[in-house]
Amino acid sequence: xxxxxxxxxxxxxxxxxxxxxxxxxxxxxxxxxxxxxxxxxxxxxxxxxxxxxxxxxxxxxxxxxxxxxxxxxxxxxxxxxxxxxxxxxxxxxxxxxxxxxxxxxxxxxxxxxxxxxxxxxxxxxxxxxxxxxxxxxxxxxxxxxxxxxxxxxxxxxxxxxxxxxxxxxxxxxxxxxxxxxxxxxxxxxxxxxxxxxxxxxxxxxxxxxxxxxxxxxxxxxxxxxxxxxxxxxxxxxxxxxxxxxxxxxxxxxxxxxxxxxxxxxxxxxxxxxxxxxxxxxxxxxxxxxxxxxxxxxxxxxxxxxxxxxxxxxxxxxx
Numbered sequence: 673x674x675x676x677x678x679x680x681x682x683x684x685x686x687x688x689x690x691x692x693x694x695x696x697x698x699x700x701x702x703x704x705x706x707x708x709x710x711x712x713x714x715x716x717x718x719x720x721x722x723x724x725x726x727x728x729x730x731x732x733x734x735x736x737x738x739x740x741x742x743x744x745x746x747x748x749x750x751x752x753x754x755x756x757x758x759x760x761x762x763x764x765x766x767x768x769x770x771x772x773x774x775x776x777x778x779x780x781x782x783x784x785x786x787x788x789x790x791x792x793x794x795x796x797x798x799x800x801x802x803x804x805x806x807x808x809x810x811x812x813x814x815x816x817x818x819x820x821x822x823x824x825x826x827x828x829x830x831x832x833x834x835x836x837x838x839x840x841x842x843x844x845x846x847x848x849x850x851x852x853x854x855x856x857x858x859x860x861x862x863x864x865x866x867x868x869x870x871x872x873x874x875x876x877x878x879x880x881x882x883x884x885x886x887x888x889x890x891x892x893x894x895x896x897x898x899x900x901x902x903x904x905x906x907x908x909x910x911x912x913x914x915x916x917x918x919x920x921x922x923x924x925x926x927x928x929x930x931x932x933x934x935x936x937x938x939x940x941x942x943x944x945x946x947x948x949x950x951x952x953x954x955x956x957x958x959x960x961x962x963x964x965x966x967x968x969x970x971x972x973x974x975x976x977x978x979x980x981x982x983x984x985x986x987x988x989x990x
Contacts, residue, residue, distance in 0.1 A: 725916040731774065732918065735801065738773075742766035743832035750835040757814050757837040757865065764808045771805050775920030776910070778809045782927035785900060786812045791860040791867075792930065793892040795884075796902040797952060798870035799877050802911060806904045806925050807868065815866035818856075818888075841887070843873065853887055857895040867891065871949075877913065879906075879960065881953050889945045892933045899944075901928040901952050905959040926955055 719726045746766055750759040771778055786794075794815065796807070807817070821840040824830040834840075839856055842848045859865055869888035876882045892899045903926045910921025931948055 728916040728918040738770060740829055744828040747828050747832045747835060750832065755835055755837060757816050759836040760816060763832065763836050764811060767804055767808045777922045779922060779924045780810055781924065783810060785927045785930060786810060791865050791895065792898045792900050793888055794868045794900050794902055795871045795888050795948060797881055797904055797956060798872045798875055799904065799907060800875055800913065802907060803904060806923060810925055811868065812866055814864060815868055817868040849887060853891045857891055860895045860897060881949060881956065884945050884949045886941050886945050889941045893936045893938060893941055896934050898930040898932050899948060900930045901948055903952050903955040924959060928955060
């Protein structure tokens, strides 16, 4: 009996064996996890270089993260000044470096047409979120965009936009939108404010432009201020959300001759809207033909060899 007891006591207990196996398994798992974490950046780098779709996702994610990070960082500084159009300078300075990160070259033609003394309304085509990079490239002093009200509720981004004086509009409530336009018209004249509008109302990566909503043109007529059309060249050669492609390239921003609205009334708005849209559609078509905007556009009275034309030409709304 004593020998049997001694033999049994020398055998490892089941719990001790399981504990030892679990410790060895944990050690092996930790080694695997450690090696996996070390190899993960290399694998991501290889995937980034080999997969255009993965590269697209990374660049879009970085774009959005950059905006959120800059809004979070700059909002406290903007809050010291309070809600003011002058805070747009902070947002502009935060977004300007993005073109360098993505290797996008910006060419601006006709920028002298934005050097107006008084208030005016800018209308611009809207292709993708990349339009923000084009906007900050040319946005004049004391200019704020009109944006959909949903943007106001995007955390620190919405707060930063509100502090910068961005005008929010409820697109689904026509009466509320009309009220915003009326208040903005009086503010423009009183505070020498410029307003940036995307009259298509939504993103449009197509070959032409969507029908324009008339809010921007009602605003310009009500305030009796000029309209300055801006056309951003297509992104097809370096960006496509449909094909999941995002590389480097060149983007041309063409500032068209201003359109006067002095003396016009609300009944002239439909014709004014269509005439401005037609001028922008023609400019976009010419950009599309000239190597996706890589060649200069020729405007009436301009020299094609001149980098930015020969001054400003007042357009007609009729």
